[in-house]
Structures are given as C-alpha cells and as structure tokens.
Amino acid sequence: MAVYTDITDAELETLLAGYDLGRALSCKGVAEGIENSNFILETERGRFVLTIYERRVREDELPYFIGLMQTLAAHGFPCPIPVPDRCGNALTRVRGKPAALCTFLNGLSVRRPTVAHCEAAGVGLARLHAAAEGFAGRRANTLGLAAWTPLFKGRQDAAARLEPGLDQRIAADLAAVAATWPTDLPTGPIHADFFPDNVFFDETRFAGAIDFYFACDDALAYDLAICLNAWCFDPEHRFSPGHARALIAGYEAERPLTDEERDALPILARGAAVRFFLTRLVDWERGADGALVTPKNPMDYARRLDFHRTDGLKAIL
Amino acid sequence: MAVYTDITDAELETLLAGYDLGRALSCKGVAEGIENSNFILETERGRFVLTIYERRVREDELPYFIGLMQTLAAHGFPCPIPVPDRCGNALTRVRGKPAALCTFLNGLSVRRPTVAHCEAAGVGLARLHAAAEGFAGRRANTLGLAAWTPLFKGRQDAAARLEPGLDQRIAADLAAVAATWPTDLPTGPIHADFFPDNVFFDETRFAGAIDFYFACDDALAYDLAICLNAWCFDPEHRFSPGHARALIAGYEAERPLTDEERDALPILARGAAVRFFLTRLVDWERGADGALVTPKNPMDYARRLDFHRTDGLKAIL
Numbered sequence: 001m002a003v004y005t006d007i008t009d010a011e012l013e014t015l016l017a018g019y020d021l022g023r024a025l026s027c028k029g030v031a032e033g034i035e036n037s038n039f040i041l042e043t044e045r046g047r048f049v050l051t052i053y054e055r056r057v058r059e060d061e062l063p064y065f066i067g068l069m070q071t072l073a074a075h076g077f078p079c080p081i082p083v084p085d086r087c088g089n090a091l092t093r094v095r096g097k098p099a100a101l102c103t104f105l106n107g108l109s110v111r112r113p114t115v116a117h118c119e120a121a122g123v124g125l126a127r128l129h130a131a132a133e134g135f136a137g138r139r140a141n142t143l144g145l146a147a148w149t150p151l152f153k154g155r156q157d158a159a160a161r162l163e164p165g166l167d168q169r170i171a172a173d174l175a176a177v178a179a180t181w182p183t184d185l186p187t188g189p190i191h192a193d194f195f196p197d198n199v200f201f202d203e204t205r206f207a208g209a210i211d212f213y214f215a216c217d218d219a220l221a222y223d224l225a226i227c228l229n230a231w232c233f234d235p236e237h238r239f240s241p242g243h244a245r246a247l248i249a250g251y252e253a254e255r256p257l258t259d260e261e262r263d264a265l266p267i268l269a270r271g272a273a274v275r276f277f278l279t280r281l282v283d284w285e286r287g288a289d290g291a292l293v294t295p296k297n298p299m300d301y302a303r304r305l306d307f308h309r310t311d312g313l314k315a316i317l
Numbered sequence: 318m319a320v321y322t323d324i325t326d327a328e329l330e331t332l333l334a335g336y337d338l339g340r341a342l343s344c345k346g347v348a349e350g351i352e353n354s355n356f357i358l359e360t361e362r363g364r365f366v367l368t369i370y371e372r373r374v375r376e377d378e379l380p381y382f383i384g385l386m387q388t389l390a391a392h393g394f395p396c397p398i399p400v401p402d403r404c405g406n407a408l409t410r411v412r413g414k415p416a417a418l419c420t421f422l423n424g425l426s427v428r429r430p431t432v433a434h435c436e437a438a439g440v441g442l443a444r445l446h447a448a449a450e451g452f453a454g455r456r457a458n459t460l461g462l463a464a465w466t467p468l469f470k471g472r473q474d475a476a477a478r479l480e481p482g483l484d485q486r487i488a489a490d491l492a493a494v495a496a497t498w499p500t501d502l503p504t505g506p507i508h509a510d511f512f513p514d515n516v517f518f519d520e521t522r523f524a525g526a527i528d529f530y531f532a533c534d535d536a537l538a539y540d541l542a543i544c545l546n547a548w549c550f551d552p553e554h555r556f557s558p559g560h561a562r563a564l565i566a567g568y569e570a571e572r573p574l575t576d577e578e579r580d581a582l583p584i585l586a587r588g589a590a591v592r593f594f595l596t597r598l599v600d601w602e603r604g605a606d607g608a609l610v611t612p613k614n615p616m617d618y619a620r621r622l623d624f625h626r627t628d629g630l631k632a633i634l
Contacts, residue, residue, distance in 0.1 A: 008428040008429070009425050009426065009427045009428055010428065010429065012425070023520075024425055025423045025424070025425075025519075026421075026423050026424060026425060026517075027425060028347045028348075028349060028357060029347065029348035029349065030345045030346060030347055030348065030357075031345075031346035031347065031348045032345060032346065040345060040347075040357060042423065104343075106342045106343050106359065107342070107343060108326050108329070108341055108342075108343060108344060109326065110326045111325040111326055111327065112325070112327065200343075202342075203340075
C-alpha cells in the first residue's frame with residue numbers, strides 16, 4: 001500500500017482546472033499499489049483514480065502504459081481508462097511528479113481465489129491479450145530472462161541466509177531455465193503482474209484488471225505462467241491442480257494455446273518463479289525503504305520453485 | 318494514515334450478509350485517520366465507510382460515539398451516519414475487532430484554511446454544538462485538565478530534549494492553567510478534535526465533520542479554543558488575527574458566546590495547546606509504533622504556547 005505523495009486541496013484545484021471534469025467532491029488517498037500514490041477522486045463528472053508516479057516508474061515509459069490502457073479500453077477490455085486533459089494529454093504533473101487521471105474501475109479482488117475465480121481470471125487474461133493485439137507501443141521486458149542473472153549477482157549470500165543451500169538451487173534454476181527457455185512462442189503485450197490483487201471480479205465473473213506498470217512485450221504464454229504461480233498455489237504453497245486446470249481452461253476458452261505454448265508452460269512457470277523470487281529478494285534485502293508496505297516474502301516463490309524442479313506442472317497439461 | 322487491519326473478500330461478504338445494503342461493488346482501504354482502519358465500500362445501495370476500531374479506541378465507549386453521530390445526523394448535522402445491521406445494531410465485528418459501517422460524507426478538507434474557511438468552520442462547530450444538544454450519552458473528557466499533569470509526569474526530560482527549558486515552561490503553563498481554569502461555562506458534547514483534516518467543505522461552505530472519536534462532555538467554548546489553535550496559525554506558527562476573528566464570528570453567527578465564554582477563550586486556548594503538546598509529545602516519544610503514520614511534531618504546539626503566554630488572543634476578543 002502506498003500514498004507516498006500527498007496532494008493538497010490547492011494542488012487538486014489546480015490539477016482539475018486542466019480537465020473538463022467539474023470540481024472535486026471528495027478525494028481520499030488509497031492504501032493500494034506499492035509503486036505509486038493513488039487517490040480516489042470524485043468530481044461532478046464521476047469517479048476517478050489519480051495516480052502519482054513514484055521513483056520506481058520511469059517517466060519515459062509512461063506513454064507505453066497509458067497507450068496500452070487506452071488501446072485495451074478501446075477494444076472493450078475493462079481497465080482504468082486514462083482521461084485526457086483539456087489539451088488532450090493523458091499525462092500531467094502533481095508536485096513535480098508525473099501523474100494521470102483514470103476512470104474508476106468497479107470490482108473486488110479476491111484473497112483466496114476459488115476454481116471459478118481462476119477460470120474467470122484465465123478468461124480475463126486471454127481477453128487482455130486479444131484486446132492488446134495491434135497495439136503499436138513497444139517495451140522490452142526489463143525483468144525478463146536476461147535480467148535474472150544480474151539480479152542474482154551479489155545476492156547469493158542473501159538467498160543462503162533465507163535457507164541453507166538456496167543459493168545453489170537458484171543458480172541451478174537459472175542455468176536450467178536459460179538452457180531451455182523457448183524463444184519462438186507467440187508474443188505481444190503482456191500484463192506481467194496479473195496477480196489476484198490486480199484482478200477484479202463481480203461475484204465470480206471477471207470484471208477487469210488494474211496496474212499495468214509492469215506490462216511489456218513478451219511471450220503470451222509467459223503471462224499465463226506467471227498466473228499459474230500466482231493463482232494456483234494455496235496459502236501453504238501447495239499446488240492446486242484444479243485451480244491450474246481452470247485457469248488454463250478459461251484462457252483457452254478465449255485463446256487456445258498452441259502445442260508449443262502448452263509444452264513450454266512448465267519451463268515458463270519455473271522462470272516466472274525465478275523472476276518473482278529474485279525481485280522479492282531484492283525488496284526483502286532493501287526493506288520497506290520508506291514505502292508504507294511490508295516486502296513480500298521471497299520464500300513463497302522458493303516453495304514454488306521446489307514444485308517446478310520436479311516438473312510438477314506436467315501432470316495437468 | 319492507517320489501515321492496520323485488512324479485510325478479505327470473504328470477510329466482506331460475511332459482513333455485508335448482516336446488512337441490507339446489497340453486495341459489494343468495490344472496497345478500498347483509505348490512508349486516513351491515525352486511530353482506526355478505514356475502507357471506502359461501494360455496495361449496490363450506495364457508498365459507505367467501514368471503520369475497524371483499533372487498540373486506541375475503547376470498545377465500551379463506542380456506543381457513545383455512534384449514538385452521538387446518530388443524534389447529530391437526526392438533527393440535520395452533516396456527519397457520517399452509522400448504518401444499523403439487520404438486527405438494528407450499528408456496531409459489528411470484523412476479525413474480532415469492533416467495527417461500524419457509516420454513510421460516506423462528501424467534501425474536501427483544506428490544508429491551508431482561508432479566512433472564509435475559518436468562518437465556515439466556526440459555523441459548523443456551532444451547528445454541531447446545537448445539534449448535539451439533548452444527546453443523552455455521557456463521556457468525560459479523558460484528555461481534559463485532570464489528565465495533563467499525569468501525562469507530563471516522567472516526560473519533562475523529553476520536553477527539555479526538544480528545546481532547552483521547555484520542561485519548565487510547560488510546568489508553568491500547567492500551573493497557570495490549573496489556577497485559572499473556568500469551571501462554570503456552558504457544557505455539552507464537544508468534538509474535541511475539530512481540526513482541518515476532520516472538517517469538509519464544498520468550496521468554502523461547511524460540508525460536514527468526521528472522526529468523532531475524541532468527542533466528550535466539556536465546555537463548548539473549549540471546542541472553539543481547540544479550533545483557534547488548529548485553524549488560526551500559519552505554517553510558520555504565526556497567529557493570524559483575521560482567521561481567528563472569522564472563526565469566532567462564524568461560531569457566533571449560530572451561537573453567540575456568553576461574556577464568560579469570551580473572557581475564558583485565552584486560558585482555554587492555552588490549556589488546549591498544553592493538551593495537544595502533551596499528547597503529541599507522548600506519540601513523538603513512542604514513535605510511529607507500528608502505525609503507518611508519522612507522529613506530529615509537538616513543537617507546533619510549543620510555538621502556540623509561546624503566543625498564549627503573552628495573552629496574544631486578548632487583542633482580538
């Protein structure tokens with residue numbers, strides 16, 4: 001949760017003067033998102049989310065994220081829609097930081113997804129991939145395969161401190177993943193952080209997705225592999241075959257996987273687990289670092305790697 | 318800002334089953350209030366704030382606060398209105414902690430109140446006092462005069478560390494205030510924390526007040542004295558006679574002060590400054606203590622005490 005940057009009534013008035021949204025009726029900082037500051041802003045014209053981008057987001061990448069949301073929305077995908085100001089710009093500034101106003105998206109995220117939620121999440125992810133087709137923006141995955149070895153460098157000891165021998169196991173994961181990583185799968189814009197807290201439901205129906213600030217070009221099946229890790233393990237980190245089958249079935253109801261994509265899921269999921277283990281390790285080592293957030297435990301992903309090392313996913317494919 | 322307690326989708330569903338509010342459409346933790354956890358909850362029936370009461374709030378005192386808000390609302394005062402559940406109870410529990418659902422109150426708080434805001438705040442405070450008249454609940458001011466000496470005990474060194482000699486100055490304030498504290502002023506339920514962040518405006522019109530969890534029985538003029546400290550000093554802690562005159566004028570437009578109340582304002586304001594200096598000193602010493610909040614600087618109130626020691630208020634009365 002965040003709200004690093006505050007906004008005063010005077011700053012809000014200045015901001016809204018640039019938009020055709022009427023005046024502010026209420027504005028509340030929300031404890032959501034760990035990268036940016038977010039406010040629920042009600043104006044005479046409706047309900048919006050004001051996002052102030054903090055240091056982790058590169059300003060030159062914002063047009064990609066904004067453009068992607070605009071493209072998704074234009075193709076009927078439910079996501080926050082960036083609102084242009086009177087000059088047609090969807091990006092503005094608050095207290096010297098880049099900021100954007102987007103429409104408010106209704107829906108609830110779920111803490112413990114059921115099989116039905118997984119199926120709906122699969123449907124939603126496939127719709128996202130379909131709606132993003134043809135988006136002209138380009139952004140390489142800065143947290144993809146090439147980034148993992150540099151991320152791990154200098155952090156072997158930190159891994160070993162978490163669990164004896166974990167440094168060697170992660171090194172072996174890195175080697176195995178690098179040796180067999182698929183390179184010819186269908187690619188396109190992916191969400192890359194389609195976790196349960198970024199996905200909204202209306203009961204068990206998919207209602208939309210938020211937080212596109214890790215989106216990038218990569219293999220579409222890699223996005224599904226990230227979801228297998230994020231949605232299909234229980235709080236004790238045990239794999240749930242029922243959840244995984246439902247997630248994949250939901251995805252394929254909208255976009256059938258190719259044989260190559262299906263075959264690649266185990267290694268993609270192992271790689272995805274390495275990625276989230278490593279970035280969580282970085283955050284864990286750094287501590288909260290001024291953020292109003294408890295770093296997520298990297299060990300959740302070490303447990304997923306235990307599972308992927310046994311090729312456990314194969315049983316359900 | 319808070320959100321100490323989280324609420325899951327499952328807990329939310331269980332909670333709403335007890336109310337006639339339809340199902341949840343969205344629920345966001347808000348970074349507001351330092352005592353409790355707050356969520357903006359949108360249901361099929363409207364917009365509400367769910368408050369989960371944390372350790373600082375005594376559960377046996379909640380019926381007083383809830384009853385006061387109900388009374389104020391029944392008399393037309395704009396404040397959050399506690400929503401009874403299907404059994405007629407306005408208090409419920411979430412994750413073992415007491416909780417309440419209230420209506421959402423529109424409005425914006427102001428960071429730097431203008432003279433016009435001060436006048437409107439005065440109007441609002443007087444309306445609150447009028448609307449609370451006849452409320453049957455009783456709650457002594459646990460942070461009133463009798464509490465200050467015990468609060469200061471053992472913290473003299475802490476005060477002296479903030480500023481050399483401050484311990485002796487505060488001790489003299491305590492003695493002076495105790496010697497001349499008025500005891501026969503009109504009393505009734507007071508807000509006791511009518512600070513700019515708890516008061517909402519629609520432009521410069523008073524739109525309502527929130528956060529009644531310091532409310533108690535005390536001298537009505539003491540509530541106004543708290544406001545003189547909170548609204549009428551600039552960010553450099555310089556007194557603004559224009560703001561103070563406007564605050565008092567707004568108050569008197571709704572409820573004229575008696576001569577005794579007016580004469581007592583300087584000592585009441587000095588006492589109010591002692592009260593906020595001391596409670597901030599306690600929080601400052603304790604640190605954030607797990608709360609997602611930066612303690613407020615007690616020195617803001619040491620500066621107000623400098624002003625009150627010179628009887629500065631008298632010039633505008």
